[in-house]
Amino acid sequence: MTRRLVWPLVMTALSAFLLGPLILVVVFSFNSNELISFPMGGLSLRWYHQLIGDDAFQAALLNSLAIALPTAFISTVTGALAAYTFAEWRTRFGLPALSVLGLPVLLPPLVIAIALVVLFARWLDLPLGRPAVICGHVLVTQPFVAAVVAARMASFDFTVLEAARDLGASRFQTFVKVTLPQIRAAIIGAALIAFALSLDEFIIAVFTIGGGNTLSTFVWGKIKTTLDPSINAIATIMLAMTVSLTLIALRLTRYRG
């Protein structure tokens, strides 16, 4: 009987290790204490109130959205186009060619970040800022989009498209009425993943933003100096955004491991 409990206990303990640190941050964001330690104080929204009135936080949130939205849009278009084209082409070079897109994810983000800074500052003589961050984020999010869309395309039935064409539909009609409805969920899911990745990304952002802050560099500024309790509230907001985006994306793409 005890042997039966071993695995559930091991799995629960490991899950607690994975999620515990995050749950702590969320719990303490609603705590009135200044310090993150036990015993806890009362339930309070004071850190959230403090945040909402903070101009620097609002500016960082705005910056993050102004970066994550274009990033998600661009990388979804480029990544999905690449994945779809190779699936339709049915060439055996499709998969290797798509994995080449993933190269930037294999290098440390630090190297990508400094390479972009060198490119912008030394060779192109362009200022750093939001466009530079968007460039870096598109580079590291488009492989995820391509992977999600390619996984969906693996079970896509192309004969349906031929049927539509035979029945007199134009190429455009076929795409809008037959192709798109079938792969829409995967594409939206991929876009949400790109959005979440961009919101959370810190290293490329901190190097290429120039002036100003994104949410993650704002958090960085705060944790570098003190253990300011309002960090818990920002962290909870960021987690709430990325986790809910991830959950919706997982549901849409039916991704399972």
Place this chain on the structure above:
Amino acid sequence: MTAPAVKRIAALAPAYGILAGLFLVPIALLFAVSFWSVRSFKLEPGFSLDAYIRTFTVYGSLFVWTLLMAAAVAILCVVIGFIFAYGARFRVGTHGDLFILATMITLFGGYLVKIYSWKAILSSNGILNSLLLGLGLVDQPVGWFIFNRGAVIVALAHFLLPFAILPIYSALRNVPDITLDAARDLGASPWAVLVKVVLPQCRTGLVAAFAICFLSAVGDYVTPMFLGGGSAIMLGQFIVSEFSTRFNWPSGAAMSFSLMGASALVIGAVWLAFIGRRR
């Protein structure tokens, strides 16, 4: 060229244009910079190996420590990740999906939050110490939880564990139950089933997990900066300072390429040892 070929190339152009213009070209330029030199804070193009020599003379031992720490993190992740993935696949029935979901919910977010949380847990006035004090297990706060290599390894392993679990789990999903049943029916002990049936069938997943975790850990500088204490303990921290405060781009570039080259060797060796042998 035929019409569909033109269309295909047009459809592939944006993604690969971005890859070339924002990755291949900048990385090539950075590689070129690693052979330049710096005189009184000004970059001088040329061909000099000084930056590489500097990497190995000034940062030699740190370089080795960085590789060792990344290896420790990757091994920890592969071992714990395998236990978790194996449990989810074979040992908890239909609850497996739930456990995998638990690993995936923060896959695309939470990088800084996790590091910050470990600082809040491990610091001398943090959660762990206040718990221990409250329970009367210690008289005064324990100082060695944080600001050392161990803290960095724990935090990095925590951050990277999901990236190890998923490739291992997807490899284990391809292991048919029937092969396990067959081995058991033929009298294999649980241990023999694990070592002779399960592990060989998922070794690509294990090596992939090792590679992902090693590569992510080796270049990290934020975690050691927060949890590693006053003096820098990983090469990434020095790459950052060479770039931002010392303005020695060639040195920072040479350190980056040396680190990536060494990582490629480590992963190549692991691949050869566990997969290459089969041929």
